[in-house]
Amino acid sequence: MALIEGSSFRQPRRTQLDQAVAACRSTAWVLALFGLASNVLMLAPPLYMLQVYDRVMVSGAIETLIMLTAMTAGALLVFGLLDATRSAITARLGSWLMAQLGPVYLANSVRARLAGDGGGAQPLRDLQSVQTFITSPGFNVFFDGPWVPIFLILGWLLHPWLGVLAIASAVLLFSLGVANEYVTRKPTIASSLSQIAATKHAEATIRNAEVVRAMGMLPAMIALWQSSNEVALSAQQRAAERGALLLGITKFVRYFVQSASLGIGAYLVLQGSLSSGGMIASSILLGRALAPVEGAMGAWRSFSMARIAYRRLQAQLRAMPEEPVRTRLPAPEGVLTLRNVSFAAPGSRVPILRSVSFEAVPGEVLAVIGPSAGGKSTLCRLLVGIAEPSSGEVRLDGSELRHWNAEELGQHIGYLPQDVELFSGTIRDNIARMSEAEDEAVVEAAMLAHAHELIQRLPQGYDTVIGEGGIRLSGGQRQRIGLARAVYRIPRIIVLDEPNANLDTSGEAALSAAIDEMKRHHCTLLIVGHRPSTIALADRILLMKEGRVELIGPRDEVLKRLRKASSDKAQPQDADAARSA
Ligand SMILES: Nc1ncnc2c1ncn2[C@@H]1O[C@H](COP(=O)(O)OP(=O)(O)OP(=O)(O)O)[C@@H](O)[C@H]1O
Missing domain, CATH: 3.40.50.300 (P-loop containing nucleotide triphosphate hydrolases)
Structure with a gap:
């Protein structure tokens, strides 16, 4: 019993950030459903290819072609509408978070300042960077990613070789993504911290413009800003250099796999174990399966920055807990x-x-x-x-x-x-x-x-x-x-x-x-x-x-x-x- 009590005592307190994230859960499910619907609708182009090559081209049925084209157009139109709605939902989600948490962090920053913390408005900037990430296309990767296996299985159904190629390339790309995170994490954090220090110097310089100008302090203030900024830039460069080779390999894998799928498809067609429609469809499926992986790589930097900002936001609330609401006291006499x-x-x-x-x-x-x-x-x-x-x-x-x-x-x-x-x-x-x-x-x-x-x-x-x-x-x-x-x-x-x-x-x-x-x-x-x-x-x-x-x-x-x-x-x-x- 004592052990249970002890462990529950160690549980970190639920912050207002946790509460806001928990309140977003139902929206996240809606976005996941949109993700499912969009990904199912995106099966229309490969299915269209399959039907056109394997049926229409063989039978010459123009009505079937028209009908297939109309159906595909309909599916893609719905996809477009879903995508627009999804963007609108994420934009609203970002604004909602800002509206909910902005006042919390402004009040928190005021109390932190009274307690001697010189962080200034950094929490609001961090909140902004989380909001920017949520409203960016990179955020959709979270909702498209889970459906990758569907495309991989469908590739497998067309031909196991194509399935193996798709799974192997998805695993390889994912591993490259993890390696990229591993090598760029430290310099990204270092760059973010130095950037904050540089911004503080810049803000103090601008705030005290009169003193700075009157007493010729500008070169000294610029030098101070530059020293922090240079650390930020060199850390950023380190992250970019370390990630560059991995990004190059990722691109090579991504493009080569696309060609390789056509190559393997052509070989299978020649062997008679795949139709030419299947060959084109598998290439589209593969592209679709790898898109979220590719998207994740593209959005990695903004995701990393948003994650660092999120952790800082969480730490800020833990360090400076919310003030309890106290019983209202009567108006004082003034003693x-x-x-x-x-x-x-x-x-x-x-x-x-x-x-x-x-x-x-x-x-x-x-x-x-x-x-x-x-x-x-x-x-x-x-x-x-x-x-x-x-x-x-x-x-x-x-x-x-x-x-x-x-x-x-x-x-x-x-x-x-x-x-x-x-x-x-x-x-x-x-x-x-x-x-x-x-x-x-x-x-x-x-x-x-x-x-x-x-x-x-x-x-x-x-x-x-x-x-x-x-x-x-x-x-x-x-x-x-x-x-x-x-x-x-x-x-x-x-x-x-x-x-x-x-x-x-x-x-x-x-x-x-x-x-x-x-x-x-x-x-x-x-x-x-x-x-x-x-x-x-x-x-x-x-x-x-x-x-x-x-x-x-x-x-x-x-x-x-x-x-x-x-x-x-x-x-x-x-x-x-x-x-x-
Ligand atoms: N936040 C703080 N951190 C560290 N030291 C502080 C802080 N605030 C005040 N002090 C120190 O407390 C002492 C008293 O400061 P305070 O401003 O209360 O004096 P004061 O009597 O109002 O002075 P003055 O008449 O010059 O305004 C000073 O030595 C000051 O450096």
């Missing part, structure tokens, strides 16, 4: 509690945060200050649920953040990161967090962030397109639109990481007014920043140093202690904060 929170980056043992404990309550502004690299941004990430503590707990109204469904939690959170990234789309889309929204909610958020007038000054107001194909916003403008996005629908928790880094005096005044308003809405506000305007609004101040809470308390009390410490030769940055307040 944030941290208890002994420590955090180390994924794959690292060095703690960035050490035993951080404090509580923030609704209607309160908590300003977080401290020297650079003290862990302020990391604390923000933990508070908004982007990162999970290595130990300790972060609770919102008593529930641990990880007990929330991420999307539901997100509705109660407003987050303005240090580097504000806006998405390609309109200002309105960005404020509405890229979802459908009523005009009132968008304008209300902009007004709350005191960004309404700034938006009005843009060429198309709220409908101004930014990002790709649109206008470019300044750092300060981005920060203020980002603030409007953060306060959209007045979330309970608002975390602003250096929100005034790029703001001018009027921007700062707008930010202060916005914070004041959010406070009146009873939001819990945590703001990282040393500027006087931020400190002035704070109810309490938290000083972070080397990942620890150095000081926390009411603003004036903390400032008094900092001033005292500064006069006793404190850290320059804390002294700055003290002086500026």
